[in-house]
Amino acid sequence: MRVPTPATFSSGLASSRRTLRERLASINRRRPDETAWETLEEALLGADVGVETTMATLERLRSTAADQDIVDADELVQALADQMRAALDADRTLHATAPDREGATPVWLFVGVNGVGKTTTIGKVGARLSADGQLVVMAAADTFRAAAASQLQTWADRCGAALISGSSGADPSSVVHDAVSAAAARGADVVLADTAGRLQNRKNLMDELAKVRRVADREPGAVAETLLVIDATTGQNGLSQARAFAEATDVTGVVLTKLDGSAKGGIVFAIEAELGLPVKLVGLGEGPDDLVDFDAESYVNALLGVDADEQG
Amino acid sequence: MFDTLTERLSGTLRGLRGRGRMRPADVEEALAEIRLALLEADVNVAVVRRFVERVRERSVGGEVTASLTPGQQVTKIVNDELIDILGTSPLNVQFASKPPTVVLLAGLQGSGKTTAAAKLAQWCKSQGRNPLLVGADLQRPAAVEQLRTLARSIDVEVWSEPGDPVACAAGGLARARHAGRDVLIVDTAGRLAVDAELMTEVARISDVVEPHYTFLVVDSMVGQDAVATAEAFHATLEVDGIILTKLDGDARGGAALSVAEVVGRPVAFASVGEKIDDFEQFHPDRMASRILGMGDVMTLIEKAERVYEQEEAEAAAQRLVEGTFTLDDFVDQLRQLRKMGNLQSIVSMMPGVSDQVRNAEIDDDRITTAEAIVLSMTPAERVSPEIIDASRRARIAAGSGTSSAQVSNLLKQFTQMRKMMGGMMGLGSKRRPASRKAARKRPKGAGRAAGGSRTGGGGRATPKGTSRTGKPAGKPSVADIDWDALDLKLPGR
Ligand SMILES: Nc1nc2c(ncn2[C@@H]2O[C@H](COP(=O)(O)OP(=O)(O)OP(=O)(O)O)[C@@H](O)[C@H]2O)c(=O)[nH]1
Ligand SMILES: Nc1nc2c(ncn2[C@@H]2O[C@H](COP(=O)(O)OP(=O)(O)O)[C@@H](O)[C@H]2O)c(=O)[nH]1
Ligand SMILES: [Mg+2]
Ligand SMILES: [Mg+2]
Numbered sequence A: 001m002r003v004p005t006p007a008t009f010s011s012g013l014a015s016s017r018r019t020l021r022e023r024l025a026s027i028n029r030r031r032p033d034e035t036a037w038e039t040l041e042e043a044l045l046g047a048d049v050g051v052e053t054t055m056a057t058l059e060r061l062r063s064t065a066a067d068q069d070i071v072d073a074d075e076l077v078q079a080l081a082d083q084m085r086a087a088l089d090a091d092r093t094l095h096a097t098a099p100d101r102e103g104a105t106p107v108w109l110f111v112g113v114n115g116v117g118k119t120t121t122i123g124k125v126g127a128r129l130s131a132d133g134q135l136v137v138m139a140a141a142d143t144f145r146a147a148a149a150s151q152l153q154t155w156a157d158r159c160g161a162a163l164i165s166g167s168s169g170a171d172p173s174s175v176v177h178d179a180v181s182a183a184a185a186r187g188a189d190v191v192l193a194d195t196a197g198r199l200q201n202r203k204n205l206m207d208e209l210a211k212v213r214r215v216a217d218r219e220p221g222a223v224a225e226t227l228l229v230i231d232a233t234t235g236q237n238g239l240s241q242a243r244a245f246a247e248a249t250d251v252t253g254v255v256l257t258k259l260d261g262s263a264k265g266g267i268v269f270a271i272e273a274e275l276g277l278p279v280k281l282v283g284l285g286e287g288p289d290d291l292v293d294f295d296a297e298s299y300v301n302a303l304l305g306v307d308a309d310e311q312g
Numbered sequence B: 001m002f003d004t005l006t007e008r009l010s011g012t013l014r015g016l017r018g019r020g021r022m023r024p025a026d027v028e029e030a031l032a033e034i035r036l037a038l039l040e041a042d043v044n045v046a047v048v049r050r051f052v053e054r055v056r057e058r059s060v061g062g063e064v065t066a067s068l069t070p071g072q073q074v075t076k077i078v079n080d081e082l083i084d085i086l087g088t089s090p091l092n093v094q095f096a097s098k099p100p101t102v103v104l105l106a107g108l109q110g111s112g113k114t115t116a117a118a119k120l121a122q123w124c125k126s127q128g129r130n131p132l133l134v135g136a137d138l139q140r141p142a143a144v145e146q147l148r149t150l151a152r153s154i155d156v157e158v159w160s161e162p163g164d165p166v167a168c169a170a171g172g173l174a175r176a177r178h179a180g181r182d183v184l185i186v187d188t189a190g191r192l193a194v195d196a197e198l199m200t201e202v203a204r205i206s207d208v209v210e211p212h213y214t215f216l217v218v219d220s221m222v223g224q225d226a227v228a229t230a231e232a233f234h235a236t237l238e239v240d241g242i243i244l245t246k247l248d249g250d251a252r253g254g255a256a257l258s259v260a261e262v263v264g265r266p267v268a269f270a271s272v273g274e275k276i277d278d279f280e281q282f283h284p285d286r287m288a289s290r291i292l293g294m295g296d297v298m299t300l301i302e303k304a305e306r307v308y309e310q311e312e313a314e315a316a317a318q319r320l321v322e323g324t325f326t327l328d329d330f331v332d333q334l335r336q337l338r339k340m341g342n343l344q345s346i347v348s349m350m351p352g353v354s355d356q357v358r359n360a361e362i363d364d365d366r367i368t369t370a371e372a373i374v375l376s377m378t379p380a381e382r383v384s385p386e387i388i389d390a391s392r393r394a395r396i397a398a399g400s401g402t403s404s405a406q407v408s409n410l411l412k413q414f415t416q417m418r419k420m421m422g423g424m425m426g427l428g429s430k431r432r433p434a435s436r437k438a439a440r441k442r443p444k445g446a447g448r449a450a451g452g453s454r455t456g457g458g459g460r461a462t463p464k465g466t467s468r469t470g471k472p473a474g475k476p477s478v479a480d481i482d483w484d485a486l487d488l489k490l491p492g493r
Helices: A014-025 A034-046 A051-067 A073-087 A118-131 A148-159 A172-186 A203-216 A237-249 A267-275 A296-304 B005-012 B024-040 B045-059 B070-086 B113-126 B143-153 B165-179 B196-209 B226-237 B254-263 B284-291 B297-307 B310-322 B327-339 B343-349 B355-359 B364-375 B379-383 B390-400 B404-430
Strands: A105-111 A136-141 A162-165 A190-195 A221-231 A253-257 A279-283 A291-293 B101-106 B131-136 B157-159 B183-188 B213-219 B241-245 B267-271 B279-281
Touching: A034 A051, A034 A073, A034 B045, A051 A073, A051 A267, A051 B024, A073 A267, A073 A296, A105 A118, A105 A172, A105 A203, A105 A237, A118 A136, A118 A148, A118 A190, A118 A221, A118 A253, A118 A279, A118 A291, A136 A148, A136 A172, A148 A162, A148 B143, A162 A172, A172 A190, A172 A203, A172 A221, A190 A203, A203 A221, A203 A237, A221 A237, A221 A267, A221 A279, A237 A267, A253 A267, A267 A279, A267 A296, B024 B045, B024 B070, B024 B254, B045 B070, B045 B254, B070 B254, B070 B284, B101 B113, B101 B196, B101 B226, B113 B131, B113 B143, B113 B183, B113 B213, B113 B241, B113 B267, B113 B279, B131 B143, B131 B165, B143 B157, B157 B165, B165 B183, B165 B196, B183 B196, B196 B226, B213 B226, B213 B254, B226 B254, B241 B254, B254 B267, B254 B284, B327 B364, B327 B379, B364 B390, B364 B404, B390 B404
Parallel strands: A105 A190, A105 A221, A136 A162, A136 A190, A221 A253, A253 A279, B101 B183, B101 B213, B131 B157, B131 B183, B213 B241, B241 B267
Antiparallel strands: A279 A291, B267 B279
16 A cells, blocks of 8 residues: 555645646736636636536626626636635534534445445544544445445444444445444444445436435434535536435535546535535545645635635 | 527527637637536536637537538537537457456446446347456455456356456456356456555556457446546556446546547447446447437437438527417417427437336327318418407317317416416526636647547437436427327327
């Protein structure tokens, strides 16, 4: 296992920033003309922000530009960054306990399509909470994928968390139930529940997930967070994922993973701005420390290739 | 909303009808629509730009043929171009004369390599081969155990050794030779294209096993980044083909186009589920239709080309575009459908048809019955079915040899369709503003696959196991009829 150096938000995004800066360089310090708008459009589309969100965003920017008589391309980019930051205004508090259920054992449920990074994120969150002195129990409720429990076991061992698992093919709800009971008995601070990846068009699997959530929310447990994991490389399908998982499980937040790659993860802008689902955490690598809180300002700057020190 | 490209193009190119040739200005508007359709399907912006340029070259000055509307014609050009890029013929794996045939799988984290490795092993077995799997992902926790579990279910041996993935792969090759395995499939750790260290590592793995085939495993949900990733992997490994995964989802899969365009190699296999058997040869024509958000429209258009008389084609297109729709049109559509041959196969090719309808039994008898009902109506009743009361209904039933209930069912379906059309017409004004014209520059160096004629289409509109959520709000057509609800079986059958 390679030991990755803990990433920071900006170091992970360095590569994305460079390419976008290059693309926007051509419109800097020039009067914004149609080419400038096209460059902006391609920058947003190229970051996976999506056709509809991009068009709507630029339409608003056009009226701002007209109102404020913006003539400088630099200012235009700044106005766009401001506007996008302002659109990312959801409350991203991570809830240690479920509201109104203070006595119950809090459960954080991780959901998402196949291969996005649910299990790894649990490993990272477990590392973070354990380092804070919390007693963590992990629930291996992915009973479908080959060796899913062993994968999570490795992560549990890394941070000293306890792992509750069932046999392969077992009912995931019962694994979660067992984990919550065990956690309550031990007085654990939190249960991190892994689930099998599933595509959102599989109705029976989405129903199964809804049941897992219901069971997790039953005494002695209470769901404090349901985190939808989205891979930064995801295209427009991310919106459909967010809608379907939110409907099935009452998603409370989004984790954006693999932002250490060349993908910009623009779909979460659409997810938060349009569906109001707050992005809470960002994954920046495969190591236990490669997890940071989402920060709208750095995210937008990175997405647009605007350097923080250039602002103001 | 205009969900299928044909509908979009029918709108933009309506003005073209009756003119001899497509003019640049007309084509430009259509190209803007094509651009949007491709972007919505996640095709990379740069790839879209090049693609649109090629379609422009092929469209401008093209003849407006009699049998196809200009919209259909441009759609056909788009579709042919798509299929050219995705690979006109399937990649046929040639087993090496000196075994083992070595296959290397590479790609991003979570793209589906390990699963694909096992599926490929199963596929090789089905070809009478004796494969060995190598678990060279020593990075992801329990990756080798995952591979072993999958391999056990198909009774295939796995080689792996802890430590260095390069040494592990070399050991696998030695093991295959020693044990007389004729195919070696190497699963590798997922890696990011920007991770220089890991990219070097996979290059070294490739150097020691010297693969006959290197497959890039790509998740069909990937968006714009597909290009950057494919470029890096291709530069490092010289990719021979693509395995497209998670096609059982509802992503449009534009990444397939982005990657194939960059790599210039065909998509070889499609992974369509989590089970070992959910694996098939890739069909470029189906993928093209999927990217465009259509059923297998091209096959439909080609049938139309052969069968429709020119006027009929025009009228049909016009009906689709404008949504004027009377019971006479309804019967016309039914007759034309019948002329086109097996109804079941035609309905299954239509875009936006629900699975329920797609799987419904539709036979000629039902059409004959529907036709008989409409023909028993007076001209006034056909134009304004609202006037049909109980006594008229009884008369029509008697005249057509059906029951009153069957008549009301048909009317109910028809009214529903007409209402949908009303909705469509209303939506027409809410169309997305046409975007800027696509840039005219055509960057060089697009490594496209060599062209060729496309192979005959047909078959399923969507990959196996796909149940696409919801039905796109397309123009209603007879394909929307819920035939079972119609209950048009002849009395006594
Ligand atoms: N570079 C990078 N890789 C990641 C990140 N998060 C997860 N991965 C990798 O992505 C792959 C899939 O991660 P998993 O955690 O197994 O994903 P999952 O959602 O649990 O997958 P399934 O259980 O198979 O649906 C693994 O190889 C992880 O190491 C990240 O933030 N950056
Ligand atoms: N639905 C679906 N899931 C798939 C498919 N291929 C792989 N997966 C799942 O995607 C996840 C990641 O796959 P894996 O083979 O471990 O990817 P790797 O990290 O590239 O080796 C696993 O949960 C697989 O079960 C597919 O075609 N459809
Ligand atoms: Mg997992
Ligand atoms: Mg793997």
